[in-house]
Amino acid sequence: MKRNKTQYRTRNWKQYNTSLINRGRITLWINPEVVKAWKAQSDGLPHKQKVYSDLAIQTVLALKVLFKLPLRAAQGLAMDLIEIMKLDLPCPNYSTLSRRAKTLKIDLGVRKTEGPIHLLVDSTGVKVAGEGEWKTRQWKAEYHRTWIKLHLGLDRNSGQIVAAVVTDAKGGDPDHFPEVLDAVEGEIEKVGADGIYDSIDNFRRIAERGAIPIIPARINAAIRPEPEAAARNLVVAEMDRLWDDKTGDARWKVESGYHARSRIESEMFRYKQVIGDSVSTKTLASQTVEVLLGCRILNRFLELGRCESYGVASPAYPVT
Secondary structure, three states: OOOOOOEEEEOOHHHHHHHHHHOOOOOOOOOHHHHHOOEOOOOOOOOOOOOEOHHHHHHHHHHHHHOOOOHHHHHHHHHHHHHHOOOOOOOOOHHHHHHHHHHOOOOOOOOOOOOOEEEEEEEEEEEEEOOOHHHHHHHOOOOOOEEEEEEEEEEOOOOOEEEEEEEEOOOOHHHHHHHHHHHOOOOEEEEEOOHHHOOHHHHHHHHHOOOEEEOOOOOOOOOOOOHHHHHHHHHHHHHHHHOEOOOEOHHHHHHHOHHHHHHHHHHHHHHHHHOOOEOOOOOHHHHHHHHHHHHHHHHHHHHHOOOOEEEEOEOOEOOO
């Protein structure tokens, strides 16, 4: 018998609707703290000093990412903004922005929350160059494409992107899992990911952080004798206990809370809808900055307002 899917209703629609409108407003200003830190401080060394601080470069690049502008247009927007505010500040040109972007360090702007977090991990591809999907399907031909990978760590409860690692397309997702885990500050209660992250080393690293892994082991996985496999063995044993020949590992997924992982898939969809599914820069260092700025912008949007929904339970499909 086909089960009914859970229906969700928005609890704070009025506030959330207002926040969605505010995301598109173009009333821009430069924070007084940014104005004070706009020019770079001299380091006292005998070499050519920087004119602009990293914060100034980040501010202009954030405008570029938010409004999907080329570098020259981003420079023009920043120049107009400085002129409208009547600030006595120089504006970095597109050449300076391009050069400085390669060494810029981006803070995701994560707000601190109380208690340990439930971390969700997954990755997605971001296109660098190549033909679009429609053209490939239309002409039945393969076109050369290049892309980078964005490995995300999401706080299930707050919805914030707490970790973001950008790599080239080489290497599997499990290889970069430790980097995402190391990028998360503070305590972690649980770590959820799909089965591709099933490895003894990843389970061990999660256990070292004092967290509970919610990663499905492979079908017919066996208990391993190695001491490093202790954390994974617990999951294997629990899946065996809840195994049902009719539903497979569905009981384990429900009882463990595995389905919360869908939230990070929604976050990756949100990134591509709001920020875009491609990057405009050419080097991996600049692409990393571009993507991380996109993640910072999404975190900033959460501060404007977040949708609060609740599931409407039904006898056929209870809310978990």
